[in-house]
Amino acid sequence: MSFDATYQNKSFNSVGTRPLRPDGVDKVTGRARYGADFNMPGQLVARVLRSPHAHARIKNIDTSRAEAVKGVKAIVTAADLPDLTDGDAGLFAILDNCMAREKAMYDGHAVAAVAAIDQKAAKAALNLIDVDYEVLPHVVDVDAATLPDAPVLNEKIFTQGVEPTPTMPSNVANRAEFGHGDVDAGFEQADLIVERSYKTEQTHQGYIEPHACVANCNPDGTAELWVCTQGHFVYRQNCADLLGLEASKLRVTSSEIGGGFGGKTHVWAEPVALALSRKANRPVKLVMSREEVFRASGPTSATSIDVKIGAKKDGTITAAEATLRYTSGPYAGMWAELGAMTSFACYDLESVKTVGLEVVVNRPKVAAYRAPSAPMAAFAVESAIDELAHKIGMDAVDFRIKNAASEGTKSSYGPVYGPIGIGPTLEAAKTHPHMSAPLGENQGRGMACGFWFNFGGQTCTDLNISADGTVTIAVGTVDVGGSRASLSLIAAEELGISYDDIKAVIADTSTLGYNDMTDGSRGTFSTSMATISAARNAIEVMRQRAALMWDIPLEDVYWEEGHAHAAGTKHGNRAPLSVKDIAAEAGNTGGPIAGHSELVADGAGVSFATHICDIEVDPETGSSRVVRYTVIQDAGKAVHPSYVEGQYQGGAAQGIGWALNEEYIYGEDGRLQNPGFLDYRIPVCSDLPMIDTQILEIPNPNHPYGVRGVGETSIVPPLAAIANAVSNAVGVRMAHIPLSPPRILAALNEANG
Amino acid sequence: MSSIAVSTTINDDDVEFLCQPDETLLDVLRNRLGLMGAKEGCGTGDCGACSTIMDGRVVCSCLVLGAEAQGKTIETIEGLANGAELHPLQRKFIEHAALQCGICTPGFLMAAKALLEANPDPTETEIRFWLAGNLCRCTGYDKIVRAVQDAAAEMRGETA
Amino acid sequence: MMVDVTLWAGLRPLADNQKVVRVEARTIRELLRELEDRYPGLAEPIKGQVAVAVNGVIYRNDWSQELPEDAEVLLMRRLAGG
Numbered sequence: 001m002s003f004d005a006t007y008q009n010k011s012f013n014s015v016g017t018r019p020l021r022p023d024g025v026d027k028v029t030g031r032a033r034y035g036a037d038f039n040m041p042g043q044l045v046a047r048v049l050r051s052p053h054a055h056a057r058i059k060n061i062d063t064s065r066a067e068a069v070k071g072v073k074a075i076v077t078a079a080d081l082p083d084l085t086d087g088d089a090g091l092f093a094i095l096d097n098c099m100a101r102e103k104a105m106y107d108g109h110a111v112a113a114v115a116a117i118d119q120k121a122a123k124a125a126l127n128l129i130d131v132d133y134e135v136l137p138h139v140v141d142v143d144a145a146t147l148p149d150a151p152v153l154n155e156k157i158f159t160q161g162v163e164p165t166p167t168m169p170s171n172v173a174n175r176a177e178f179g180h181g182d183v184d185a186g187f188e189q190a191d192l193i194v195e196r197s198y199k200t201e202q203t204h205q206g207y208i209e210p211h212a213c214v215a216n217c218n219p220d221g222t223a224e225l226w227v228c229t230q231g232h233f234v235y236r237q238n239c240a241d242l243l244g245l246e247a248s249k250l251r252v253t254s255s256e257i258g259g260g261f262g263g264k265t266h267v268w269a270e271p272v273a274l275a276l277s278r279k280a281n282r283p284v285k286l287v288m289s290r291e292e293v294f295r296a297s298g299p300t301s302a303t304s305i306d307v308k309i310g311a312k313k314d315g316t317i318t319a320a321e322a323t324l325r326y327t328s329g330p331y332a333g334m335w336a337e338l339g340a341m342t343s344f345a346c347y348d349l350e351s352v353k354t355v356g357l358e359v360v361v362n363r364p365k366v367a368a369y370r371a372p373s374a375p376m377a378a379f380a381v382e383s384a385i386d387e388l389a390h391k392i393g394m395d396a397v398d399f400r401i402k403n404a405a406s407e408g409t410k411s412s413y414g415p416v417y418g419p420i421g422i423g424p425t426l427e428a429a430k431t432h433p434h435m436s437a438p439l440g441e442n443q444g445r446g447m448a449c450g451f452w453f454n455f456g457g458q459t460c461t462d463l464n465i466s467a468d469g470t471v472t473i474a475v476g477t478v479d480v481g482g483s484r485a486s487l488s489l490i491a492a493e494e495l496g497i498s499y500d501d502i503k504a505v506i507a508d509t510s511t512l513g514y515n516d517m518t519d520g521s522r523g524t525f526s527t528s529m530a531t532i533s534a535a536r537n538a539i540e541v542m543r544q545r546a547a548l549m550w551d552i553p554l555e556d557v558y559w560e561e562g563h564a565h566a567a568g569t570k571h572g573n574r575a576p577l578s579v580k581d582i583a584a585e586a587g588n589t590g591g592p593i594a595g596h597s598e599l600v601a602d603g604a605g606v607s608f609a610t611h612i613c614d615i616e617v618d619p620e621t622g623s624s625r626v627v628r629y630t631v632i633q634d635a636g637k638a639v640h641p642s643y644v645e646g647q648y649q650g651g652a653a654q655g656i657g658w659a660l661n662e663e664y665i666y667g668e669d670g671r672l673q674n675p676g677f678l679d680y681r682i683p684v685c686s687d688l689p690m691i692d693t694q695i696l697e698i699p700n701p702n703h704p705y706g707v708r709g710v711g712e713t714s715i716v717p718p719l720a721a722i723a724n725a726v727s728n729a730v731g732v733r734m735a736h737i738p739l740s741p742p743r744i745l746a747a748l749n750e751a752n753g
Numbered sequence: 754m755s756s757i758a759v760s761t762t763i764n765d766d767d768v769e770f771l772c773q774p775d776e777t778l779l780d781v782l783r784n785r786l787g788l789m790g791a792k793e794g795c796g797t798g799d800c801g802a803c804s805t806i807m808d809g810r811v812v813c814s815c816l817v818l819g820a821e822a823q824g825k826t827i828e829t830i831e832g833l834a835n836g837a838e839l840h841p842l843q844r845k846f847i848e849h850a851a852l853q854c855g856i857c858t859p860g861f862l863m864a865a866k867a868l869l870e871a872n873p874d875p876t877e878t879e880i881r882f883w884l885a886g887n888l889c890r891c892t893g894y895d896k897i898v899r900a901v902q903d904a905a906a907e908m909r910g911e912t913a
Numbered sequence: 914m915m916v917d918v919t920l921w922a923g924l925r926p927l928a929d930n931q932k933v934v935r936v937e938a939r940t941i942r943e944l945l946r947e948l949e950d951r952y953p954g955l956a957e958p959i960k961g962q963v964a965v966a967v968n969g970v971i972y973r974n975d976w977s978q979e980l981p982e983d984a985e986v987l988l989m990r991r992l993a994g995g
Contacts, residue, residue, distance in 0.1 A: 018850075020847050020848065021847065021850070023855070024846075024847035024852070025839070025843075025847070026855075027852055027855030027858050028830075028833075028839065028843040028846050028847060028852070028855075028858055028859075028862060029790070029830065029831070029833070029834055029839075029843065030788075030789065030790020030791070030829070030830035030831050030859045031790070032855055033789075034792065034856055036792075036793065037789045205890075206890050207854075207856075207890055208792070208794040208800055208802055208854075208856045208857050208888055208889070208890055209792070209794065209854070209856045210793070210794070256854070256855065256856075257854060258792070258794075258854050258855070258856025258857075259854045259856060259890050259891060260854075261890070287793075289796060290794065290795040290796060290797065290799075290800075480853070480854060481853035481854060481891060482850070482853060642849075642850035642896075643850055643853070645850075645896075646850055646853055646891070646892055646893075646896060649892060649893035649895045649896070650853065650890070650891045650892050650893050652893055653890075653892075653893030653894070654890065676795065676797055676799060677794075677795050677797070677799035677800050677888060678797065678799045682888060682890060683893075683894075684884075684885040684886075684887075684888060685880070685881045685882075685884040685885050685887070685889075685894045685897070685898065686878075686881040686882045686884075686885040687885075688881075688893060688894055688895075690877075690895050690898070690899075691893050691895045
């Protein structure tokens, strides 16, 4: 049955309120069960042996001494995970990343794993696995990797997207180009041009919960996996494909998830845990250490970006161009391509050209990180936009307003926009009190804009009505930040009942149809659509039951505000029947009442934000402090405003950390120097001020309630907003993120001659 | 290595356990006593997700040996509520949406409890510095600070 | 109904180096089928790597979507998110 997702302008009873979240009590009492909080009878402990080399051929692995350790039950290497990927390059990259095959591609790459009765035995065994490495030259820097004399990581990589295909292998895996118009002609029309190169360093999603799972393979071909993940259906498919299991016989249960931000969107160690369990014929628990999380999971790209923008004196941009190089770890990705697509998305441009170059390096396999690739591109572009505004002598906000995209604009990545929020967020910034507040000594103010696509995708939801009239909704998108509350609000709204009468749960892969994962800000957008659809289907059933209870024709029963009503006066002014009334009779009117929905939630609405921040720089040390921060973002419709604010604040805080502190630091030997929270410093409570938020609501025309998705865009503007603020504070254009004290001090010294 | 017998008090209960000499209090709580509310985010004392209170002081239980619990009084998240009645901090964290994923929440609550016992009327700056040993990656800390402020006010009897 | 489909740069070598291909199609599914029939090299990317933007709305799965008159249609790469 097709579902009409068109936006209907209506007033809400539940949506937009701020009730208590359903999982709150579990989480404040320590009862919520995360990845590492689950155990099985007879469970073994797994540990992973990781390469100490950035790039090395694995000549031989001898596990015989380790096998002799008392308590060791299984050891696996790549030989235990045969290549079943059938030419699927993406899947092969996941497999090779889980367990190195011919070569270790980065410091921390898994080469073997042990399952033993306890940690002590497992650790002892790891020390006795003999790996014979032939150490190879390595490269970790994005620019160095593109030089002609750089060590080539993979002889099979010939740059794609270049005509003719190169005859020599290189570390540039792919070239992607976007844009329209004639940039050369556009630059000729420009009165002023800004051209500059920028760099950003690699950061980690920094979720507080390390990857953790419990795997259990049975000899009959069935298997279970308990795991912290952003998408248990995707993990099921990944694991089934890599281990040759039947998807339906692998039951994956998603634990509560202690943060993901994109880092838990594909498998890391889960196939290894399953392989160990299969070999040992016992359940296996595998929990990564923090060091392993940093060395072997997650990170986003390091980048090097060249931007050129030209404008007339009146502030009209005539042409814009960018070349973006993104590291993807040792395997080809599409991170530069995303950067190239998003870079100029905020603007209405006559001529624009962006080129994304995907660069493989000896660093961990890049994973999505909240609006992946967009923050770095926005940093470069929004810095150049700011610089150009200064040169022209225009206010930075006015300059952006003059060039902002709007409904009907052909976006820099291709499609024409529908109704969008970039203009309104800029107008809101212009009039925001923060914009006109006085600045103190050594302080600078910056602002910047950001864009993210937002996704939809495959979604399946069940809505069951109990005999007492209360409602369970079972959804398949993992709740990473409060979506059970927002989905309960949606169900309450559609059914016309109280939020307190609804319980939302995340179903496992065996009890619900396939769902895409919680990524691309799709969780609430997609699942709310499926929940609305399921509720409407349940209402249809309840109308039928009411007709039976009243013994009147179905067409004479209509649904309004949580009740079945008998139409007109011909049925004797019957009192309306509530959900509870109808549910109580369900056993005698046809059995349980439920509504199901399987749909593809396409038509996600693009999202824009504008951020303002004030930074104070200590001229003696180069250290800096965020003194005020404001986020303005279009939500489409804020279902639970508290958690929308939370997404805005959290994304901003991650962006602040990225801009000021966080970076992967590699030694000459290609080893990661700072794989811990002490040396990889994410923002702590005393680093930040309160983060003000302003929610705008420009309805998404492709969702019944206008919902757009809010999770990611908030991390896009901070890098640029902070760089602009620091640049304004110190009087030097800051073009290398993070703006750590040494970099700021160098800039200050440069400014003071 | 032979095990060590330890007698201690956890959440007002007398508790006895055996542990290895190199076993952390966090591992004892989680693996031997079934108290899994304390989380391991780093194992190096940097994230605070395993914060508990030992003789009135906030500690990272990953940096305390199980054997050190001998004769001490330990409070964990499992003992924060009074039966079905949540502690004001627990209620305010939920009311203010001060958690998203929630993995850091038990540690924050224990650290905040110790703060309010030491200083019932902390300034925003005092709250921020006291909680600087607890990492949260989801919230940006804004709503956490507000929840602690509001709980403190209620505990001082300043709100209804 | 005839629609002009714009291909992303990476697909063009698989379609006689054309940027825009004119096909007769009423739905996304018909459009993709027609493209595959004409340029067999496109079959592989179409099987899991494409999203289709129709008048600015990006479809990643709903191939039954009808194409409005004079629709602006682009084939895009499917994206990853956080």
